[in-house]
Amino acid sequence: MTDQWDVIVVGGGPPGENAASYAIQGSSRTAAIVEKELVGGECSYWACMPSKALLRPVDVVDAANALTGVRGATLDVAGVLKRRDQFTHNHDDSSQVGWANSVGIDVVRGRGRITGPRELTVTGTDGTERTIRANHAVVLATGTTAAVPPVPGLREALPWTSRDATNLHEVPSKVAVIGGGVVACEAAVWLRALGAEVVMLVRGDALLGRSEPFASALVAERFAELGIDVRFNVSVERVSRKSPADTGEGRVHGGPVDLVAGGETLVVAEVVVAAGRVPATGDLGLDALGLSLKNGFVEVDDHLTVPGHDWLYAVGDITGRALLTHMGKYQARIAGTVIGARAEGRPLDGPRYRDVADHDMVPQVAFCDPQVASVGLTEAAARQRGIDVETVEYDLGNVAGASLQRDGYKGRAGLVIDRTSDVLVGATFVGPDVAELVHAATIAVVGKVPVSTLWHAVPSYPTVSEIWLRLLEARGEDSS
Structure with missing residues (x-):
């Protein structure tokens, strides 16, 4: 194999694959x-694939049991895990690897570290080192890793x-989930559905704290119905575990765990840490370029180029712009296209x-129960940016299509509208199966479609x- 390519990408996740391909x-x-x-x-x-593979059977069983005449569906835990493993x-x-090779991309196994302009040293699994060089560009796409808060005893407990x-x-028979964000909420849903008793320890006063308040409230209400014990405004003070053991990924890591949180001792079989992500930039050799990182993230311009280094790009979570796979792939498509244009x-x-979408037009979905799908700015974020906004909300359960989906459908939708331009700057949908609604809202936000046109x-x-018609009616507009 050669030691020189036109483009070298460090990190083989979806953003890295897209960058190389484009x-x-x-x-x-x-x-x-x-x-x-x-x-x-x-x-x-x-992440994305196994988590959604675990959540989809939960959704299907829940939907079936919410329909008169279909009730009685149950989860086959072994079958669910087998299907997850297939994905x-x-x-x-x-x-x-076969796909990469089929489109002309070679795969180099090992840990890459920048040692000079367009030059990397790759350390293989056997410890051997190899120097490789890029003619045009190097793309960093190493993503993030799970953060473990500096709580006394937590890391030693092997959570x-x-x-x-x-x-x-x-x-596990009983699980403590530390965190209240997307990862924490999704994990709580499937762990509870698979039979675990779940306690969530949340530092703030809401689940999915960056969402609209009505979304956080509906998720908390549903979690209570599911028997998930959510404790707000709680910090874990210390952790201890009897006989911690590295038993392997996804297996209980030893004996019972004692957590002291809010002055109370909680005993569980396992702890899930879902308290954020940290960028995987520590061993990339960026100091050799004199780069100053922002909280560990690599700053880029809207061409996804690292300023001052026209051969160096970064895409995905490592940029800190939007820690979402689809946004990383979007950035990678842009970076790859830019690299090709510059090369020619x-x-x-x-x-x-x-990169236009990372400027207040990011779509995302929390696939918990209920799902929370949103794009753009919340009302609070819009006001912080000085935008004069108005909001409108509507109960999704009053929409005919939703009520047909399941008995007693619960959900809500809301729009954030810029009064000056009369265009959407944000939208949020909460309820079963609302993930597919967000793309229409994304088109409206990115395309700056006037609300009068949406009629x-x-x-x-x-x-x-x-729901779109009902929201416009609730706003009180006429059809002119």
């Missing part, structure tokens, strides 16, 4: 991905992180060469998308 497509350029674990990255094996290919990345929770091979001496004219986007009946 940088060479339709050309004779060469590319390599340097990956220290599995090609396909966190998303494919430890992660039992951590075999040969199909991903589960998100990797263990998504790849669980045994269901073409100008970077037009929006395709710029003429007629929703099919009876579908949940009729």
Whole structure:
């Protein structure tokens, strides 16, 4: 194998794969991905895919039991875990490597570290080192890792992180989940559905604290119905574990765990730490370039180029812009396109060469129960930016399509509207299966579609998308 390519990408997750593919497509350029674990990255094996594979059966059973005439569905825990393993290919990345090779991307196994302009040293699993060079560009796509708060005794207790929770091979009898964000809420849902008693220890006063307040409230209400014990304004003070043991990913890591939180001692079989992510930049050799990182994240311009180094790019979580796989892939498509244009001496004219969406137009979904799908700014965030906004909300349970989906459908939707321009700057949907609603809102936000125009986007009946009409009616606009 050569030691020189036109483009070298460090990190083989979806953003890294996209960056490499877009940088060479339709050309004779060469590319390599340097990956220290599995090609396909966190998303494919430890995050998006296994978590959604665990949540979907839970959704289906819940939906069935909410329909008169269908009730009685149950989860087969072993079957659910087997299906999850099918989606992660039992951590075999040969199909991903095969795809990379089929589009002209080589895979270099090992840990990559920058040692000079367009130069990296790769340390293999056997400790041997190899120097490789890029003719045009190096792309950093190493993502983030789970943060473990500096709580006395916590790290020594060998707690589960998100990797263990998504790849669980045994269901603990009782679990304490530290955190109240997306990862914490999703894990709480499937752990409870699979039979664990779940206690959530949340430092703040709301679940999904960056969401609209009505979304946080509905999720908390549903968690109470599910029997998930959520404790707000609680900090874990110390942790101790009897006989901690590295029993393997997704297996209970030893004996009972004692947690002192809010002055109370809680005894559980396992602890899941879901308290945020930290950028995987510590061993990339960025000090050799004199880069100053912002809280460990690599700053980039809207071409995804690292300022002062026109050959160096960063995409995905490592940029700190939006820690979401789909946004990392979006950034990677832009970076790859920019690399190709620069390699061919073409100008970077037009929006395709710029990251636009990361400027207040990010869509995301928390696949908990209920789902929370949103795009753009919340009301609070919009007001912080000085935007004069108005909001409108509507009960999704009063939409015919939603009530047909399940008996007693509970949900809510809200829009954030810029009064000056009369366009949406944010939207939030909460309820079962609302994830598919967010793309229409994303188009409206990114396209700056006037609210008056949305009146003429007629929703099919009876579908949940009729919520758009109900929201406009609730605002009190006429159809002119």
